[in-house]
Amino acid sequence: MISEEKNIVVSCPGCHKKFRIPKSIRFQCKYCRTLIDPDLYISLEESRVSIPDVLRGTKEDLVDTFQNLNKKRQHSFFPTPKHLMKKLAYQFDNFISYGPLAMFLTLAFFFVATWIFCLSLYFITGYAVDMGDQIWETFLQICDPSSMEKATEKNFFGKLLAVITGFLGIVIFSLVIAFLTNIFAQKLEELKKGHSSIVEEDHTLILGWSDKVPSILEELIVANDEKKSNAVVILSHRPKEELEDYLRSIVKNRKTTKIVVRCGEISNISNLEKVAISHCQSIIIVNEVPKNASKTELALSDTHIIKAILSICKNPARRPESFNIVTELLDPKNIDIAKSIGEEELTVFYSNEIIAKILVQTSRQNGLATVYNEILSFAGNEIYCINEPGTHGQTMSEIVCDFPHCIPIGLKQKGRSAQINPPMNTVIGPGDEILLVAEDEKKIYYQKSSKSLGHFRLPSALKQKARPERYLLLGWNAKSESIIREYSDYLSKGSVIDVAVPYPSVEIEEVIKKFQKRLDKIEIRLLKTDYRLREELDKIIPFSYDNIILLSSQWGEAATIEEIDSQTIYTLLLLRDMQNKAGKAVHTKLVTELLDPANQELIQIAKVNDVIISNQLISMLLAQVSRQKSLYEVYWDLFRAEGSEIYIKSVSLYFERLPVEVNFYDILGVVSQRKEIAFGYRIQRWGNRADLNFGIKLNPDKQKKILLDKEDQLVVVAEDEF
Structure with missing residues (x-):
């Protein structure tokens, strides 16, 4: 007889029925069949938990809590079938989550299990005669249900087994088809996201996305035209599908260039490895800041670029060969920081300063914008740097006629900066590179010429x-x-610069005041007027000025590039209408800045040929320097006020009697007498014809005769305008 002291009361964790049992006996609940182990039961007294008097009323709640604890402990030692199924399902889910290989192994397991199961049914029922034949027949019935026709000779049960086997085979292969479909869908989705790696070599890598990228792509497509195949890879945070759809509508004729788009953060090292950065030819990092960005956004955009430069140049696993990285920054204070990271591998453009220099130069000379648009683009003539051993030991004046299809305009001596229009007695040595204007790299070759530089003499007129x-x-x-800063380097004493602004901010007024104090030889004035209105524009009398620069400005609600360009084009049309109604000849030079290259054809309706597409020019520069790093020094020498620049000068400065018929050898000879180099001409009567490049011809056929009149001009590199 079991004593009363050794009996305890336990509660079944399954159905909560209570039992009084000896503490040492395990038993199974007669109601729910749950196994109960009294040794795992913890009574409230055994827990040694002291309950204050104030909590005595909650004793029953504490008992229920201990019973729940007992339930958990018993489940951990004696799992129920339901718990086992959950655990198996959990393990299966974990296994499947490993990916396609796990799914394939699961299908293979089901196939083998089905095969063994069906084969066992044949042997159990006695329908299997020979093991080898039956294994093969069962395999065929699973893989090909049409093979069940062999079972027509069997009785009902034999036919039933064949049907079961065939049905299970259909289920298995349906799962296989679903598996393959899912694999292809996942792969397609992965490709759409743009996270897969590429296998390319000698490709151009563009990091980031902005409205400059389509122009960069167009330039690179022209540059790759002579090559069989070349790739341009774009890595950006923008969705891959979105960019591909946009590029498909914008960049239609890709010729031999393949454009590959990937999605990801440009400063992430793993993303850079996916786009084969170790095998790229050059890297272009574009500034992703929008046009209407605040100063905070401008600073943040520069920091993103600097971070990307850091990831490329200071990556421990980087390639040993140096990179050719080209980028633009919006804050000049960040240029030194970026160069301290990229060192010799990095070329940085401060785009605002470069565009400002070009706008100032083109505003002073009609047709210069067309010249810049050509030499900065891969279409038409551009500048090349070559090392030609045949010229070593000769002077610049001796090689001017020795390149049949191109024209030398400068020299980059070893260990020195590039120089446009160097002294004609400069001797070319080993390691020196000649700067040439040529239509294509294939047309550059050296051939000693016997041509003379002509017999014309300069007019006796004094310089202006x-x-x-x-x-x-x-x-x-x-x-x-x-x-304004650039103008101060060009203008003579007594000159005036008027700045018309509809709603000048305090910052603008402070900048004007700063210039008024600093620049003593020229006068700076701020005109608070809304020049977009005809009556306000009339008050300014715009065509009383020598030059006008119409800037792309963000006024009012204009936020996008298209809206800003629309306002600029509208103002330009107002100016052209005022010019047409003036009733007299207008000699004011007008240059217009636009942002979107798509508006260039539209602007030609207003018969404006001096148009600077600022975004396009920066895109051209980035593309050119990504192919020839040494060109950066050449362009910088061209754009700065010091040294030689490109000028379009009247032919009357070179020929005393006009009109005159000459070839370009004659032009090279007479221009060299002024210590200048000619590389093109401008025919005034073709000035409004876009199909003839507005009358400008660069790098012409040197032997072809040209009829020059007093209104025509020559394109030269010279130290001054007169």
């Missing part, structure tokens, strides 16, 4: 002297301050 000028700046943007 600089005079005070009046300039009008319509609008204000990030380049305006640099434009």
Whole structure:
């Protein structure tokens, strides 16, 4: 007889029925069949938990809590079938989550299990005669249900087994088809996301996305035209499908260039490895900041670029060969930081300053914008740097005629910066590179010529002297301050710069005041007027100025590039209408800044040929330097006020009797007498014809005769305008 002291009361964790049993006996609940182990039961007294008097009323709740604890402990030692199924399902889910290989192994297991199961049924029922034949027959029935016709000779049960086997085979192969479909769908989805790796070599890598990228792509497509195949890879945070759809509509004729798009953060090292950065030819990092960005956004955009440069140049697993990295920064204070990271591998453009220099130069000379648009683009003539051993030991004047299809305009001596229009007695040595204007790299070759530089003499007229000028700046943007600074290097004493702004901010007024104090030889004035209105524009009398620069400015609600360009084009049409109604000849030079290259054809309706597409020019520069790193020094020498620049000068400075029929050898000879180099001409009567490049012909056939009149001009590199 079991004593009363050794009995305990336990509660079944399954159905909560209570039992009084000896503490040492395990038993199974007669109601729910749950196994109960009294040794795992913890009573409230055995827990040694002291309950204060104030909590005595909650004793029953504490008992229920201990019973729940007992239930958990018993489940851990004696899992129920339901718990086992959950655990198996959990393990199966974990196994399947490993991916396609796990799914394939699961299908293979089901196939083998089905085969063994069906084969066992044949042997159990006695329908299997020979093991080898039956194994093969069962395999065929699973793989090919049509093989069940062999079972027509069997009785009902034999036919039933064949049907079961065939049905299970259909289920298995349906799962296989679903598996393959899922694999292809996953792969397609992965490709759509743009996270897969590429296998390319000698490709151009573009990091980031902005409205400059389509122009960069167009330039690279032209540059790759002579090659059988070349790739341009774009890595951006923008969705791959979105960019591919956009590029498909914008960049239609890709010729031999393949464009590959991938999605990811440009400063992430693993993303850079996916786009084969170790095998790329060059890297272009574009600034992703929108046009209407705040100063905070501008600074943040520069930091993203600097971080990407850091990931490329300081990666421990980087390639031993140096990179050719080209980028643009919006804050000049960040240029030194970026160069300290990229060192010799990095070329940085401060885009606002470069565009400002080009706008100032083109505003002073009609047709210069067309020249820049050609030499900065891969279409038409551009600048090349070559090392030609045949020229070593000769002077610049001796090699001017020795390149049949191109024209030398400068020299980059070993260990020195590039120089446009060097002294003609400069001797070319080993390691020196000649700067040439040529249509294509294949047309550059050296051939000693017996041609003379002509017999023309310069006119006896004295050089013109600089005079005070009046300039009008319509609008204000990030380049305006640099434009005024550039003008101060060109304008003579007594010149005037008027800046017309509809709603000048305090910052704009402070900049104008700063220039008024600093620049004593020229006068800077701020005109608070809305030049977009005809009556306000009339008050300014715009065509009383020598030059006008119409800037792309963000006024009012204009936020997108298209809206900003629309306002600029509208103002330009107002100016052209005023010019047509003036009733007299207007000699004011007008240059217009636009942002979207798509508007260039539209602007030609207004018969404007001096148009600067600022985004396109920066895109051209990035593309050119990504192919020839040494060109950066060449362009910098061209754009700065010091040294030689590109000028379009009247032929009357070179020929005393006009009109005159000459070839380009004659032009090279007479221009060299002024210590200048000619590389093109401008025919005035073709000035409004876009199909003839507005009358400008660069690098012409040197032997072809040209009829020059007094209104025509020559394109030269020279130290001054006169």
